[in-house]
Amino acid sequence: MTDQELKEIMKPENIVYKKSGLLRDNIMHYCPGCSHGVTHKLIAEVIEELGIKEQTIGISPVGCSVFAYNYIDVDWQEAAHGRAPALATAVKRLLPDKYVFTYQGDGDLASIGAAEILHACNRGENIVCIFVNNAIYGMTGGQMAPTTLVGMKTATTPYGRNVDRNGYPMKITELIAQLPGTCYVTRQSVETPAAVRKTKQAIKKAFLNQKEKKGTSFIEVVSTCNSGWKIDPIKANKWMQDHLFKFYPLGDLKDSVKDDPESYKQYIE
Amino acid sequence: MGELRLMKGNEVIAEAAIRAGVDGYFGYPITPQSEVMETLMIRKPWEETGMVVLQAESEVASINMVYGGASCGKKVMTSSSSPGYSLMQEGISYLAGAELPCVVVNVSRGGPGLGTIQPSQADYLQVTKGGGHGDYHVIALAPNSVQEMNDFVALAFDLAFKYRIPAVILSDGAIGQMMEKVELSDFVPRRTEEQIRKECGDWCTLGSNRHNVVTSLELDSTIMEERNVKLLKKYEEISKNEVRYEEYMTEDAEYLFVAFGSCSRICKKSIEMAREKGIKVGLFRPITLFPFPTQQLKVLGQKMKGIMSVEMNVGQMVDDVRLAVECKVPVEFKGRYGGIIPSPDEVLQALEEKLVRK
Numbered sequence: 001m002t003d004q005e006l007k008e009i010m011k012p013e014n015i016v017y018k019k020s021g022l023l024r025d026n027i028m029h030y031c032p033g034c035s036h037g038v039t040h041k042l043i044a045e046v047i048e049e050l051g052i053k054e055q056t057i058g059i060s061p062v063g064c065s066v067f068a069y070n071y072i073d074v075d076w077q078e079a080a081h082g083r084a085p086a087l088a089t090a091v092k093r094l095l096p097d098k099y100v101f102t103y104q105g106d107g108d109l110a111s112i113g114a115a116e117i118l119h120a121c122n123r124g125e126n127i128v129c130i131f132v133n134n135a136i137y138g139m140t141g142g143q144m145a146p147t148t149l150v151g152m153k154t155a156t157t158p159y160g161r162n163v164d165r166n167g168y169p170m171k172i173t174e175l176i177a178q179l180p181g182t183c184y185v186t187r188q189s190v191e192t193p194a195a196v197r198k199t200k201q202a203i204k205k206a207f208l209n210q211k212e213k214k215g216t217s218f219i220e221v222v223s224t225c226n227s228g229w230k231i232d233p234i235k236a237n238k239w240m241q242d243h244l245f246k247f248y249p250l251g252d253l254k255d256s257v258k259d260d261p262e263s264y265k266q267y268i269e
Numbered sequence: 270m271g272e273l274r275l276m277k278g279n280e281v282i283a284e285a286a287i288r289a290g291v292d293g294y295f296g297y298p299i300t301p302q303s304e305v306m307e308t309l310m311i312r313k314p315w316e317e318t319g320m321v322v323l324q325a326e327s328e329v330a331s332i333n334m335v336y337g338g339a340s341c342g343k344k345v346m347t348s349s350s351s352p353g354y355s356l357m358q359e360g361i362s363y364l365a366g367a368e369l370p371c372v373v374v375n376v377s378r379g380g381p382g383l384g385t386i387q388p389s390q391a392d393y394l395q396v397t398k399g400g401g402h403g404d405y406h407v408i409a410l411a412p413n414s415v416q417e418m419n420d421f422v423a424l425a426f427d428l429a430f431k432y433r434i435p436a437v438i439l440s441d442g443a444i445g446q447m448m449e450k451v452e453l454s455d456f457v458p459r460r461t462e463e464q465i466r467k468e469c470g471d472w473c474t475l476g477s478n479r480h481n482v483v484t485s486l487e488l489d490s491t492i493m494e495e496r497n498v499k500l501l502k503k504y505e506e507i508s509k510n511e512v513r514y515e516e517y518m519t520e521d522a523e524y525l526f527v528a529f530g531s532c533s534r535i536c537k538k539s540i541e542m543a544r545e546k547g548i549k550v551g552l553f554r555p556i557t558l559f560p561f562p563t564q565q566l567k568v569l570g571q572k573m574k575g576i577m578s579v580e581m582n583v584g585q586m587v588d589d590v591r592l593a594v595e596c597k598v599p600v601e602f603k604g605r606y607g608g609i610i611p612s613p614d615e616v617l618q619a620l621e622e623k624l625v626r627k
Contacts, residue, residue: 024480053478054478055476056476059337066486069482074476075477076482077336077483078486079336080333080360083336086325086336087333087334087340089323089337090295090334090336090337090341091474093321094292094337094345095341098475099476115326115330116326116330116333
């Protein structure tokens, strides 16, 4: 292609894709092949498209995505390990007109922070919770998470997760879908263009739910950790599809509004 | 003259919070301080001032809700008692590290472990020396009356915002549960979002185009050390400016009680009894436990024949007293533990045995 031809193509009216204006120029620390980068991009795009940048507060976790605040250009609070939903609860209640979202991994959300996420969802806090589940602790070097599959080898289950020793992998998203305070609970992924588009729709829907004060929206993104799993990114995608998707099937678990409080009054009448 | 009422210490904390224009209270029930949240729920301040009151799922959640609210520049607080205060230490360390203003009330009880629900001062070291991990301090105010439970809520918020630091009101089960006459503070309106932006806009996370980030994390050790130095300077400034203490009958005193909170009230009675016997004893009461009134106690204490630290614990403040007088004066200790409040007689008896008759 000649320079002239290139110039013909590179016109503003021909742009079909560009980096979100809400993604900062910092170089991401995530490993190549990690799902966090794409998920960050989708959140940035949704906030930009909804035009709510200056009304949005994000809560980042402890774990690989602790530095999420370096990449998405909104106000952020960095929480203690597992406590993001407690922070978000206070922020949203004190600032009910703002948009509040949490971003947590599976160790942060399903292990040390199990109480905070369950109670925030049970109260029906009007927030968006993004849950990135790669079935392992990434930041600390690949240890077993509550979501690690049986038989899966990690730094703390070097011979594979054993139920007698380590218990069962936890389907916390299924648990959360049972809670009356949630309005939208879905499980998505970001390993193909189609999956990316679906996850973006889910995130947008979750923010719109918050606008309409419907209750807690919870989005699990089943993800890869090729460093922790010790396989290359392409194989990691395949491994996720072959194994994680079987135990953590994709799709909506709940899409409604939080339970009607009136329906709970019958028990003491 | 403000409104006069007969109230419990714990109830006054709640009333004072509403009147101080507090934006949010997040708590979890624990004896002997549950009346704080109960009073707020009965008062329904959300209808009056818009104040948020929420019963959290644990003290861990409460203190992290405080972190979330404080990060928004809001006036937020929690209250608890000793075992719950222990659970909050991680959160308080994060609040200190991220330089966030907030107020935590500890209506302390006897320990260790589940201990007892009776009053105690056994959290002195935990409150004044840090409590959580890392190099930090909190401002610690020790009320000795229901009136001071009222006064210290607004004071604690003023100091917390002045220095961007957690401020702890270290009370105990006796002051929390007892009823006294109190002159309530006047109502101060809650700050508007514009006022908060004006005051805290360069750091708070209210939603902005500034990319404000509240965090205690810094992986670069050289920058982290700078943060430690900044915190250290702040603690030095607080130690210089914010020391508060009370002296009682010290002008002619030859002996000195040092006591805070409930114990200071008992010592006043012991002083009255001692003076009837011709023993000239006075009281030095630290009101701020951090910053400890080291210099003031040094000047006064070194004039004494002997000093006795009176505490409802096994001897936690006594080391700070010895350090203040640089061990140049005999410093003895009288304590009761496990939820027992010492009587004025036994305090006087200890003074006579350990110092006067020696």
